[in-house]
Amino acid sequence: MLPISKMAAAVQPSATLAAGAKARLLKSEGKTIFDFSLGEPDFNTPKHICDAGYKAMLDGHTHYTAASGIAELRGAIARWYKRTYGYEFSPEQVIVSNGAKHSLHNALASTVGPGDEVIIPTPYWVSYSDLVQMTGASYALVSTTEKNGFKMTPAQLKAAITPRSKLVMLNSPSNPTGIVYTRAELEALADVVLESNIGVISDEIYEQLVFGNAKATCFAMLRPKLAERTITISGVSKSYAMTGWRMGWAIAPLHVTKAMGNVQSQETSNPCSISQYATIAALDGDQTCVETMRVEFEKRRDLVCRRLNKLPGIRCPIPDGAFYAFFNVEAHFGKTLKGKPIKDSLTFCSAALETVHVNLVQGSAFGAEGYVRLSFATSVDQINKGIDRLAELVS
Numbered sequence: 001m002l003p004i005s006k007m008a009a010a011v012q013p014s015a016t017l018a019a020g021a022k023a024r025l026l027k028s029e030g031k032t033i034f035d036f037s038l039g040e041p042d043f044n045t046p047k048h049i050c051d052a053g054y055k056a057m058l059d060g061h062t063h064y065t066a067a068s069g070i071a072e073l074r075g076a077i078a079r080w081y082k083r084t085y086g087y088e089f090s091p092e093q094v095i096v097s098n099g100a101k102h103s104l105h106n107a108l109a110s111t112v113g114p115g116d117e118v119i120i121p122t123p124y125w126v127s128y129s130d131l132v133q134m135t136g137a138s139y140a141l142v143s144t145t146e147k148n149g150f151k152m153t154p155a156q157l158k159a160a161i162t163p164r165s166k167l168v169m170l171n172s173p174s175n176p177t178g179i180v181y182t183r184a185e186l187e188a189l190a191d192v193v194l195e196s197n198i199g200v201i202s203d204e205i206y207e208q209l210v211f212g213n214a215k216a217t218c219f220a221m222l223r224p225k226l227a228e229r230t231i232t233i234s235g236v237s238k239s240y241a242m243t244g245w246r247m248g249w250a251i252a253p254l255h256v257t258k259a260m261g262n263v264q265s266q267e268t269s270n271p272c273s274i275s276q277y278a279t280i281a282a283l284d285g286d287q288t289c290v291e292t293m294r295v296e297f298e299k300r301r302d303l304v305c306r307r308l309n310k311l312p313g314i315r316c317p318i319p320d321g322a323f324y325a326f327f328n329v330e331a332h333f334g335k336t337l338k339g340k341p342i343k344d345s346l347t348f349c350s351a352a353l354e355t356v357h358v359n360l361v362q363g364s365a366f367g368a369e370g371y372v373r374l375s376f377a378t379s380v381d382q383i384n385k386g387i388d389r390l391a392e393l394v395s
């Protein structure tokens with residue numbers, strides 16, 4: 001029998017992708033499923049971006065490119081940060097990869113390994129822990145609570161740092177909680193980072209999807225010298241409805257982008273040439289499409305939270321960004337709902353899928369038992385019908 005490596009054996013399948021696959025299976029059996037499991041916009045990629053991809057194909061941009069991405073795109077990314085945040089860096093500090101998940105993998109693979117530790121505040125995006133483990137490093141979870149707004153405090157970060165700590169992973173706006181750290185909160189964390197020897201991976205992929213008065217902050221530019229310690233991760237998947245194009249990037253000090261470029265050149269070579277040209281159009285083009293989608297997500301957030309908070313035994317904090325509601329269902333633990341005993345978030349989600357055909361993701365997958373994640377990147381009609389079904393389950 002062919003062997004399976006220790007690394008591969010230790011990797012868990014992505015819980016969110018697994019939840020999506022389960023729903024697809026039930027759908028293929030003819031069942032109507034209200035699927036709230038996937039973290040991808042339900043909008044089509046805006047036309048001017050598709051046109052740029054099509055034009056790239058017709059113009060013959062269908063060959064290998066520089067492994068770290070074409071200079072024009074790295075320049076467009078640098079321009080976008082200067083315009084948006086006033087953050088200035090050279091295009092050589094950018095490396096473009098096959099989605100932000102790949103950027104995260106390359107960033108971790110290029111900076112940590114066996115014996116190193118990476119600090120991850122919980123609740124966290126399902127892939128962080130596995131991506132760390134794949135490098136041979138270990139992770140240390142720092143628990144945050146709803147009472148503290150699901151935010152890691154400077155004291156918690158300070159207490160988590162050991163001689164083995166190499167990195168802390170930040171994610172604001174956050175998947176799964178939708179929380180957005182304020183600038184002052186991030187500055188306080190930045191000061192702890194600068195007093196120590198650790199670096200930061202700041203995953204800012206939901207930065208353009210913030211609601212109300214919330215504002216996304218680019219962590220690397222909060223303090224002088226912080227950029228030398230920070231790898232900023234982002235991409236077009238969420239803000240431009242481009243999940244399938246697989247375009248993400250990392251911005252880092254030159255010695256890190258160089259190392260990441262070497263890793264990528266051996267791993268995958270360049271990311272898709274056509275997607276790179278489409279991404280230039282996304283970043284340099286008219287940004288109205290982003291605002292239109294953001295406004296729609298905000299409306300859905302209001303609807304979801306208003307309706308969920310009326311259901312018995314459900315408490316839904318209001319997310320300030322991304323497109324997830326992360327709500328508490330602990331009041332149902334120990335009960336039987338529609339004949340299904342509920343003992344934790346996993347059994348709650350299984351009961352929801354099997355009895356009322358609502359697909360959610362258990363909080364335990366994000367390191368937060370007691371909670372359930374609902375992605376509202378789906379139509380208002382689906383949201384209303386799905387929550388009607390959920391009401392049937394919990395009433």
Ligand SMILES: Cc1ncc(COP(=O)(O)O)c(C=O)c1O
Nearest residue numbers: 039099100101125175235237248
């Ligand atoms: C927090 C976070 N980071 C990164 C990603 C990966 O994005 P991409 O589709 O660009 O790989 C996701 C996708 O769900 C995410 O939620």
